[in-house]
Amino acid sequence: MAFIRTIDPNESRGDVRAMYERQQASWGYVPNYAKIFSHRPEVMARWASLLAGIRKTIEPRRFELVTLAAAYELKNSACALAHGKALTRWLSPADVAALLDDEAPSPLSEGDVIMVRFARKVARDASAITAGDVEALKVAGFDDGEIFDIVATVAGRAFFTKLLDGLGIEPDRPFGDIDESLRRRLTVGRPIDYRAPTHMEEPVTRSAVSHMLEMHRLRRSFTRHLLRRMTGFVARMVRAWQAAVLTPRLHLPRVRTKRA
Numbered sequence: 526m527a528f529i530r531t532i533d534p535n536e537s538r539g540d541v542r543a544m545y546e547r548q549q550a551s552w553g554y555v556p557n558y559a560k561i562f563s564h565r566p567e568v569m570a571r572w573a574s575l576l577a578g579i580r581k582t583i584e585p586r587r588f589e590l591v592t593l594a595a596a597y598e599l600k601n602s603a604c605a606l607a608h609g610k611a612l613t614r615w616l617s618p619a620d621v622a623a624l625l626d627d628e629a630p631s632p633l634s635e636g637d638v639i640m641v642r643f644a645r646k647v648a649r650d651a652s653a654i655t656a657g658d659v660e661a662l663k664v665a666g667f668d669d670g671e672i673f674d675i676v677a678t679v680a681g682r683a684f685f686t687k688l689l690d691g692l693g694i695e696p697d698r699p700f701g702d703i704d705e706s707l708r709r710r711l712t713v714g715r716p717i718d719y720r721a722p723t724h725m726e727e728p729v730t731r732s733a734v735s736h737m738l739e740m741h742r743l744r745r746s747f748t749r750h751l752l753r754r755m756t757g758f759v760a761r762m763v764r765a766w767q768a769a770v771l772t773p774r775l776h777l778p779r780v781r782t783k784r785a
Contacts, residue, residue: 526695526718527560531561532560532563532564535725535726544563544566552697554699554723554724556722557694557695557697560723561694576681579674582670583675586612586615587674587675590624590640590641590644591640591675592682593612593621594641594642594645594648594679595644595645595679595682595683596608598644598645599682600690600713600714601715602695603686603689603715605711605714606708606712606717609707613707616633622706622710625710625711636666640665643658643661644678646658648682651680662675690714690715695716695717696712696718697717698718698722699722700717
């Protein structure tokens with residue numbers, strides 16, 4: 526539970542509701558971390574933009590390795606669990622655990638190991654980084670742009686994790702489904718929140734609103750068309766009745782009666 530009061534997802538409006546809906550669409554529920562942004566949804570939008578910019582130039586596997594290294598060193602359980610789980614796409618749970626022990630599991634190259642150790646050092650104390658540390662990355666095959674990406678990934682994660690931990694955010698219950706031994710290793714800071722996650726009631730997205738408006742427009746258009754057809758039909762029926770009934774009477778000869 527956050528240390529500050531947050532806006533309930535089911536009572537949210539405007540930009541806050543839109544932010545919650547995007548999060549639920551991504552996770553299947555409203556994650557705990559999203560709730561602290563309910564007071565400043567524009568900050569969430571800018572964080573998402575920054576993160577997208579960082580990820581644009583770094584391959585997914587490298588991003589997850591660096592992010593896990595940073596989150597673990599920063600002692601943030603939520604990010605360590607999320608990105609440790611994501612990393613199991615490429616590594617076994619045992620290999621992820623070995624990586625956390627500063628070992629070099631076989632799926633990782635020498636460059637991967639150097640990169641992870643560098644990322645952990647940046648997260649731990651960036652002022653301790655030396656030109657020698659950067660040179661070691663270059664020797665391992667990283668160019669200047671890639672080294673920037675590594676440091677930017679760690680720096681971005683530092684912002685996010687400090688914000689979450691500073692406001693008391695705990696990892697969501699679904700992370701409890703991770704392999705038990707790995708889950709214990711990744712829960713490096715705050716414990717998992719085992720309360721049921723929040724689900725918004727029938728979230729209405731902009732696309733859904735647009736769809737409803739379009740359906741309303743089509744119904745109105747169809748109704749107008751149907752009324753025009755019915756009006757035309759009735760008019761034709763009236764004209765036919767007049768032709769069949771009234772017109773012959775107008776032309777009947779007058780019958781004169783003789784007076785007695």
